Amino acid sequence: MRNKQVILRDTVSGFPKESDMLVTTGSTELKLPEGSSSGAVLVKNLYLSCDPYMRGRMTKRHPGDSYVNSFNPGSPLTGYGVAKVLESGDPKFKQGDFVWGITGWEEYSVITATEALFKIHNTDVPLSYYTGILGMPGITAYAGFYEVCSPKKGETVYVSAASGAVGQLVGQFAKLLGCYVVGSAGSKEKVDLLKNKFGFDEAFNYKEEPNLVAALKRYFPEGIDIYFENVGGKMLDAVLLNMRIHGRIAVCGMISQYNLEQPEGVHNLTSVISKQLRMEGFVAPSYYHLYGKFLEMVVPAINEGKITYVEDVVEGLESAPAALVGLFAGRNVGKQVVVVSRE
Template sequence: MPGMTAYAGFFEVCSPKQGEYVFVSAASGAVGQLVGQFAKLVGCYVVGSAGSKDKVDLLKNKFGFDEAFNYKEEPDLDAALKRYFPEGINIYFENVGGKMLDAVLLNMRIQGRITLCGMISQYNNDKPEGVHNLTCLISKRIRMEGFLVPDYFHLYPKFLEMMIPRIKEGKIVYVEDKAEGLESAPAALVGLFSGRNVGKQVVEVATE
């Protein structure tokens, strides 16, 4: 499911082109880690954000992102993005929402694309944070589009055709976060919202 989500969201909704500049938030998550690798397959420059040093290392050293940064250590997200994208962002793969989206809007290039996969920073707010820089969508003629993976299930054979040989060759790698025992499930769920997991959060109920 995260694989198909990354595949549909990146290839179908973002329409990436070689040489474009791609930013992925929650990049060490189940979907983000694949989006970054897909971006490299297309020949894009890709930067990811994540919430710990370990995750940042994983992005650069295991998943092949060109750059990565720990958003929790950046007092000014706008300045961080300007550092990694001095010429701006063509494609933003959105997993978090809120302040990050506002900073990205300021750094998008003309005719950029923002693909909304998730907004995990917002789901537990009674009233989601406001996003203030939407006028950038007009001045920069940006397309922002939400998607849900069931609309793309017909692409599953095409997805497998791309993935299977690349996984076998080690060109695409994948990390899961496995919690053991049903009793660990509530904590694992809560961990999603504090950014504790790396990759897909799986709960192994029993090993037999």
């Protein structure tokens, strides 16, 4: 059986390019390999997720350098996706089940690490949502905001990369709690989304602000209680000068830094002392135990229209390299999804 795949040619330094990946057609036997009947599942991939953290996996790293390993050059990329089970050697899954979790960038995958797969029970929402609002980015936003930020009603919240998969949810969670929320993004279209669709109190295009410190002062004259950090670098430096006493910074990502050979220096860390700030990094898998609780909150909120969600969908594995690379140029508007197959 033919199996179209997106292969990483070699490890990457600097900005990734489409040509760092190759779309080829290999072949896969449509059954579980011999001996793997005790655990693996064979799936048909439906939707793939483009996530900023994947940039790190393109870099040549040493084991232990990070919580995720590098991709293997010459092999398909892997990442979060939604898939349909064709054959299961794991009693937790049966043929016909929909699952989300780590799969391959290809039409069909044999997944041996089934502990990283979640069975999908709610199918009254678009299945692609399990790459975003109901998947890893959703639990990232949920845990990052409610668990890491220790938010209180009435506090001031700033979200960078606010129209992305995680940012758009954080802003809405903060509004639901009764916070004042400002987001930044990199285009007029995204800023309009933040204000008119996601209900942020204010939003601005960081590319049009010559002085980020002054921009933040304008939106937060009394300072920032909570910063949900998605970008790093100069933005973090400007935020540090605008934080309030006892502020919290949930460090989710630093997308502005991932393609630099040498990350930018952050100069204003003495504010961490003088303002008694807490900066805390986190990753979604540490909060997967909250997934059930999270779904109980967010699925009704989606169905009642209390939470809105915007995807940027491209069709076909051929489009996947450009979609992934586009994340780092900010080309996506909303959560970047690749459709491999709709059923």
